[in-house]
Amino acid sequence: MDASAAPLREAWYYAAPSARLRRGGVLARKMLGEPVLLGRDDAGDVFALRDICPHRGMPLSAGAFNGQEIECCYHGWRFGRDGRCTAIPSLVSGQRFDLAAVSVPRYAACEVQGNIWVFFGEDATTAPPPPVLDSFAPAAAPRLIETMRFDSMIDHAVIGLMDPAHGPYVHRAWWWRTRRSAHEKAKTFAPAPFGFTMQRHAPSSNSRAYRLLLGGNVETEISFRLPSVRIELIWAGRYAIANLTALTPVDDQTTDVNHCIYWTAPWLSALRPILRPYVRAFLRQDATIMERQQQGLRFNPVLSLIDDADTQARWYYRLKREYQRAGAERRPFANPVEARTLRWRS
Ligand code: FES
Ligand SMILES: [Fe+2]
Numbered sequence: 001m002d003a004s005a006a007p008l009r010e011a012w013y014y015a016a017p018s019a020r021l022r023r024g025g026v027l028a029r030k031m032l033g034e035p036v037l038l039g040r041d042d043a044g045d046v047f048a049l050r051d052i053c054p055h056r057g058m059p060l061s062a063g064a065f066n067g068q069e070i071e072c073c074y075h076g077w078r079f080g081r082d083g084r085c086t087a088i089p090s091l092v093s094g095q096r097f098d099l100a101a102v103s104v105p106r107y108a109a110c111e112v113q114g115n116i117w118v119f120f121g122e123d124a125t126t127a128p129p130p131p132v133l134d135s136f137a138p139a140a141a142p143r144l145i146e147t148m149r150f151d152s153m154i155d156h157a158v159i160g161l162m163d164p165a166h167g168p169y170v171h172r173a174w175w176w177r178t179r180r181s182a183h184e185k186a187k188t189f190a191p192a193p194f195g196f197t198m199q200r201h202a203p204s205s206n207s208r209a210y211r212l213l214l215g216g217n218v219e220t221e222i223s224f225r226l227p228s229v230r231i232e233l234i235w236a237g238r239y240a241i242a243n244l245t246a247l248t249p250v251d252d253q254t255t256d257v258n259h260c261i262y263w264t265a266p267w268l269s270a271l272r273p274i275l276r277p278y279v280r281a282f283l284r285q286d287a288t289i290m291e292r293q294q295q296g297l298r299f300n301p302v303l304s305l306i307d308d309a310d311t312q313a314r315w316y317y318r319l320k321r322e323y324q325r326a327g328a329e330r331r332p333f334a335n336p337v338e339a340r341t342l343r344w345r346s
Contacts, residue, residue, distance in 0.1 A: 007032050007154050007249040008320065010121030010327055011227035012130045014246035014258045017145045018114045021046065026070070028061035032120055033251040035059060036107065039081065042067035047081040048109040048118045054085075054102050079104050114141025115246075115260065126333075128194035128226050133262060135233060135240040142244070142260035144272055148283045150255045152290040155320075156297065157247050157255040158228050159313035160290050167346050170289045171282060184345045189312075191337040194323070195225035196315055203234075214239045214265055224312070226319055239265040253294075257283060308342035 013031055015038055021027055027038040028051055035051035037060050051059050053072040063073040069086055071078045078087040085102035108119040110130065117130040133140070150157050160166070168182040188199040200221040203210070210218040216237025223231050228247035233240065242262040247255050259279060263269075305314050318336040326333040 004321060004324060005153065005155060006252075008121075008227045008323060010123065010127045010323070012110075012117040012119045012124070012127060013227065013248045014229075014256075015048070015109070015116045015118045015248070017260075018046075018111050018116055018141065021116065024065060024067040026061050026065050028059060030250050031118060032249050034120075035061075036118060037061045037070070038109065038116060038118070039065055039070065041081055045081075046109045046111055046116050048107040049079070049081075049083050050105040050107070052104070053077060054104055060104065077102075082106055113138065113262070115244075115258075128229075131225065131229050131231055131244065131246075133231065133233070133242045133244065135235070136242060136262050136264070140262055142262050143269060144261040144275060144279065145258065146276065146279045146283060147256055147258045148280070148287055149250065150257055150287045150290050151253065151294055152255055152287075153253055154228060154247060154249040154255050155317070156290060156293065157257065159310075159316055160286060160293075161230060161245060161247070161257070162224060162312045162316065163310075164312070164344055165309040165346050166289070170285050182346055184343065186341055186343045188339075188341050189337070190339045191335045192223050193225065194333065194335070195223060195229075195319060196312070196337045197221060197223040210234060210236050210241075213268065213271075214241075224316070226323055239263070241265075241268075257286070259283060309344040309346070311340070311342050 009032065015029055015031065015036070016027055021038055021040045023040050023042060023044055025040055029036045029038060037049045037051040038046060040046050049060065051061050053060050053074065055072065055075060055077050058072050058074040060070050060072055060079065064071045069078045069080055076089040077085060080086050083104035083106040085099045088097060088099065091097055108124050110117055112130045112132055113136060119127065121127060152160065187201065189196050190199060198221065200219050203218060203220045214236035218234065218236045220232060220234045230245040232243040240263070244260040244262070246258045248258065250256055261279070315337050322336050323333055
């Protein structure tokens, strides 16, 4: 894989739903090809460490965590939440060994609105921060979360999910849309921090369903931001819904698509059991098409991205390239996206 296709390291990635990690618990994850241990300590704070014991390579997540320290299951070496080694039980008195020489690499971790994010780079202060949904309280948590693993490298997973032209072909379903429902669309886009936004507008499709569910006039705004976050906000009357889709590279070939839905209308929670199979079916359609696409991509074909349907894909590549360059040249990121109206038929 050439360097530009590798996932951005100076970036926060979605790691897990907060609710999956209890106090005194750990979770094992693979992100950006690295084994990651997520933990929540006694005080409720999350942390992330490389999930490999520096002694002889045992996954630390297989050990015991007491809310303060993690003990490796092989020879009992212990590590603090900062990754520093605190004890080597096999040492006897008189054997001098500097514990400070042993540590596990630590990643920055944080929680935002019910999700845990991990940072892989050097400087989190200049990186795009994990997204905060303005219409929702800081303590809000997703009402529904679905994660699906895609056999697709991160770039194709990202542009596949932003792609406006595949809907009528891939997501054909009686409850969603048919090929015949395709029509011409024009949407206004503007640059946004580390990405771009499809400006607030009345949605053409599905608006009837939203109006029935929520009442009031429906408006929607969709934004994308590096490294791989898409946010769709829907307002109707006093209520708001947000679809947060955050993609995490598992390794060079695989991407986790994490889809979180937030809503403020309390009665929508009653629909959750009905909603979940729809969300899964929708994601499954994308996963299947991208798996098939891999069969062609393996031959490294030259691709033809066209205006305007593929413009968002081009913006993604330009944003990513600029972010890599700005980092290499140690200068501020300059958003390459220009305000524009894009037109396509879908
Ligand atoms: S491998 Fe972890 S203590 Fe030996
Ligand atoms: Fe799709």
